[in-house]
Amino acid sequence: MARAVSTSRKTFNTAIAGLLGFVMFFPVLWIVILSFKSEFDAIRSPLAILTSGWTLESYGAVQARSDYFKHFTNSVVISVGSTFLGLLIAVPAAWSMAFVPAKRTRGVLMWMLSTKMLPPVGVLVPIYLIFRDLGILDTNLGLVIVLMLMNLPIIIWMLYTYFREIPGEILEAARMDGASLRDEVLYVLTPMAVPGIASTVLLNIILAWNEAFWTLNLTAARAAPLTAFIASYSSPEGLFYAKLSAASVMAIAPILIMGWFSQKQLVRGLTFGAVK
Amino acid sequence: MATKASRSAARLMISPAVILLLGWMLIPLGMTLYFSFLRYNLIIPGNHPFVGWENYHWFVTDPSFNAAMINTLLLVGGVLLITVLGGIGFALLLDQPMWGQGVIRIMVIAPFFVMPTVSALVWKNMFMNPVNGFFGHIAHGLGLPPIDFFSQIPLLSIVLIVSWQWLPFATLILFTALQSLDQEQLEAAEMDGARFGSRFAFIVLPHLARAITVVILIQTIFLLSIFAEILVTTNGGPGTATTNLTYLIYVSSLLQYDVGMGSAGGVIAIILANIVAIFLMRMIGKNLDA
Amino acid sequence: MGQIELKQVSKSFGTVEVIRPLDLSIEEGEFVVFVGPSGCGKSTLLRLIAGLEDVTSGAVLIDGEDATGTAPAKRGLAMVFQSYALYPHMSVRKNIAFPLRMAKLDKNEQDRRVEEAARVLNLGDYLDRRPGQLSGGQRQRVAIGRAIVREPAAFLFDEPLSNLDAALRVGMRLEISELHKRLRTTMIYVTHDQVEAMTMADKIVVLQAGVIEQVGSPLELYQRPRNLFVAGFIGSPRMNLIEGPEAAKYDAHTIGIRPEHIEISESQGSWKGTVGLSEHLGADTFFHVQCAVSPTPITVRAPGEMILKYGAEVHLTPRTQYLHRFDSEGLRKNEPS
Incomplete structure (x- = not known):
């Protein structure tokens, strides 16, 4: 039973929250604005920037400098590939832990999470050398494997928490109805867990898309x-604000748009299934 | 509750994950450990003699090691402090009745989607640049001397950038937790005469304890390996002012090609991470069981 | 088809023995109810028959064949769960057809059987809805529909009515009994409600702490409870149990007399007492009478129109031919013949 809230109170709340929200969002907004300015205007004072004319020239310049779509494709392949490969391995594992819990289940889960605590830099050299010897340095395949392994504990953990909300009786009913294990997972569990799986997929695509340790250290030109x-763009092009802004917008726009459209699933995914 | 058949199926279905993670953990770890005892530099050809603890000795006695340890600690601690406090504040604010909450939430989440390399570059150039940056222009407009962020307060600048990236995450988790708080509990407390301050301290904060734990746990995992933000802004400088452990190891192994030294650093990083991990696991083990 | 036999079946979870070794045989076409207080092992016993749990020792025979190690899917049994366990992402039609789909039945045959089940259960109008859009009673019927299309050797019901409200429960009880009369298929039904057990069963199995206390028809259990537990569990309101000198008069450690077998009078009778609470149900009135012979009030069933004031003095007379006698072990003593 909600209590009546005075309009002035509500207006005040909206103003404060809106202002703070705007401050958080401002850097993103600012680069979007800068990306449509000429290089000359982009370094002027904020007021002058807002009143100057608009142009698309920076986007053209960025695309001319290096093939944006190649990098975009690499990002998509790496993030989507690693996430779905991870899902393939994580769904059965999470099924086991959620529906056939044993004494060790909690320990296994904690151990899996603890591999996530392994600092990447601690194993950078061996992975670099192994990849060099296998010839998968600077390939999408190599990055898919590394990012899948990086995020596997998180995928398993999230699926586990979602699966646990599904009543075991429904899976037992499927078993009584003559479903094999494969049927049970394919026709009953997975469709029921779609919202949870969607959250997991979204979050992991974002994590993989933005991952900047392995992607920087294991790629050169081809798979970047x-x-x-x-x-x-860190130097010296960093001084060309308009081009840097255009490149930044192109790098973050896909994930930003996807994130906003799937906000509901994502909010759930962002909490890693650990908070309700 | 299950049959033998389902238990063996369960073992079978979990084994790919376990084997992969075990391999992912043990093989590189074993190699790192092995390399750490060798004199092994990629640009010096020849064999790699066993040198015992030499790499560790040089790594630990290097003055930049101490600096890196302190910087890592300040970086993680600083960001955690800002994001947890800021997140609680934001969550409480968003929980108030208001118009357009959805839009505001979208604005608050946005930084989370921005990849670290982009946010670091954008902050470094478009905002923190003392001449052409946004803050520089503002200072100029107000007649104040502009701050040269990366030479005057380099570490704090990185803390601010990273906090901007992680504040949405903390806010979202805490806000979600706050929404699950039973309103009747608060009303009961109000009936019992608790004022806003005591309601927050005795009901809201304990309710958020679990969510705060999650925030600290997950952020710590990611913050210990902050790398890209340093790489594209300061390269660890000036001097070692913004070199954290991750960056220091990167410098030894990939910039100086000293695999032995880098591996020794890696082993140390792993040991430290494990100490933190044990501590955190204890904490979540307790808090997540519920 | 549909004869089930348990031979020395037991079940332990870790060191806790939930079911002590027991024998039970269920005949073809019988409606058997497992009844007992919560935690008595009745649901576990059902799950052992279903194959959802492994027996710790012993054997489960279905139609004379050893099914102990057979997977639940292969036992030819259908189960209706307490939570209904409907598949929320499938329409009613798909829910009911699911077991047929798993059996890879021909599509036309699937449709035919689903339509038939829907007709029997009055679900025709709901076939394209999702379970979430149905009421509790309708969900229950879908769960039953999913069970009957398989034409199983036996139906297993795990407290199927406990999530329904009281009025619906009575209706569904009748529907399930009706279904049994029509299908003549073996049904095993678990409940903690002895009224359900009494009204539905051909044969009741009373369980307590993993042990079968008594097996028999509802009237056998009512008329000749084998021990104090069954005496107290079957019948509502409960049988009055009296120990001490009054019981000794009948050469027993404990005597039991049901509320309906006591005469109540304001003038004369064997036990003098004062009226405590009265419960007027309309057709009947139950008086709780405090007597010297028993520390707890004695419940008496009287005609609905009878009214007695709180604290009024009354006399009770048990009809001795309905008296139950138990020894110090709690076992029934046979009537002196």
Whole structure:
């Protein structure tokens, strides 16, 4: 039973929250604005920037400098590939832990999470050397494997928490109805867990898309995703604000738009299933 | 509750994950450990003699090691402090009745989607640049001397950038937790005469304890390996002012090609991470069981 | 088809023995109810028959064949769960057809059987809805529909009515009994409600702490409870149990007399007492009478029109031919013949 809230109180709340929200969002908004300005205007004072004319020239310049779509494709392949590969391995594992819990289940889960605590830098050298010897350095395949392994504990953990909300009786009913294990997972569990799986997929695509340790250290030219594409702007092109802004917008726009459209699933995914 | 058949199926279905993660953990770890005892530099050809603890000795006695340890600690601690406090504040604010809450929430979440390399570059150039940056222009407009962020307060600048990236995450988790708080509990407390301050301290905060734990746990995992933000802004400088452990190891192994030294650093990083991990696991083990 | 036999079946979870070794045989076409207080092992016993749990020892025979190690899917049994366990992402039609789909039945045959089940259960108008859009009673019927299309050797019901409100429960009880009369298929039904057990069963199995206390028809259990537990569990309101000198008069450690077998009078009778609470149900009135012979009030069933004031003095007379006698072990003593 909600209590009546005075309009002035509500207006005050909206103003404060809106202002703070705007401050958080401002850097993103600002680069969008800068990306449509000429290089000359982009370094002027904020007021002058807002009143100056608009142009698309920076986007053209960015695309001319290095093939944006190649990096974009790499990012998509790496993030989507690693997420779905991870899902393939995580669904059965999470099924086991959620529906056939044993004494060790909690320990196994904690151990899996603890591999996530392994600092990447601690194993950078061996992975670099192994990849060099296998010839998968600077390939999408290599990054898919690394990012899948990086995020596997998180995928398993999230699926586990979602699966646990599904009553075991429904799976037992499927078993009584003559479903094999494969049927049970395919026709009953997975469709029921779609919202949870969607959250997991979204979050992991974002984590993989933005991952900037392995993608920077294991790629050079061929497999470089957008993280590396943008890192190449650190100097001296960083001084060309309009181009840097255009490149930044192109790097973050896909994930930003996807994130906003799937906000509901994502909010749930962002909490890693650990908070209700 | 299950049959033998389902238990063996369960073992079978969990084994790919366990084997992969075990391999992912043990093989590189074993190699790192092995390399850490060798004199092994990629640009010096020849064999790699066993040198005992030499790499560790040089790594730990290097003055930049101490700096890196302190910087890592300040970086993680600083960001955690800002994001947890800021997140609680934001969550409480968003929980108030208002118009357009959805839009505001979208604005608050946005930084989370921005990849670290982009946010670091954008902050470094478009905002923190003392001449052409946004803050520089503002300072100029107000007649104040502009701050040269990356030479005057380099570490704090990175803390601010990273906090901007992680504040949405903390806010969202805490806000979600706050929404699950039973309103009747608060009303009961109000009937019992608790004022806003005591309601927050005795009901809201304990309710958020679990969510705060999650925030700290997950952020710590990611913050310990902050890398891209340093790489594209300061390269660890000036001097070692913004070199954290991750970056220091990167410098030894990939910039100086000293695999032995880098591996020794890696082993140390792993040991430290494990100490933190044990501590955190204890904490969540307790808080997540509920 | 549909004869089930348990031979020395037991079940332990870790060191806790939930079912002590027991024998039970269920005949073809019988309606058997497992009844007992919560935690008595009745649901576990049902799950052992279903194959959802492994027996710790012993054997489960279905139609004379050893099914102990057979997977639940292969036992030819259908189960209706307490939570209904409907598949929320499938329409009613798909829910009911699911077991047929798993059996890879021909599509036309699937449709035919689903339509038939829907007709029997009055679900025709709901076939394209999702379970979430149905009422509790309708969901229950879908769960039953999913069970009957398989034409199983036996139906297993795990407290199927406990999530329904009281009025619906009576209706569904009748429907399930009706279904049994029509299908003549073996049904095993678990409940903690002895009224359900009494009204539906051909044969009741009373369980307590993993042990079968008595097996028999509802009237056998009512008329000749084998021990104090069954005496107290079957019948509502409960049988009055009296110990001490009054019981000794009948050469027993404990005597039991049901509320309906006591005469109440304001003038004369064997036990003098004062009226405590009265419960007027309309057709009947139950008086709780405090007597010297028993520390707890004695419940008496009287005609609905009878009215007695709180604290009024009355006399009770048990009809001795309905008296139950139990020894110090709690076992029934046979009537002196």
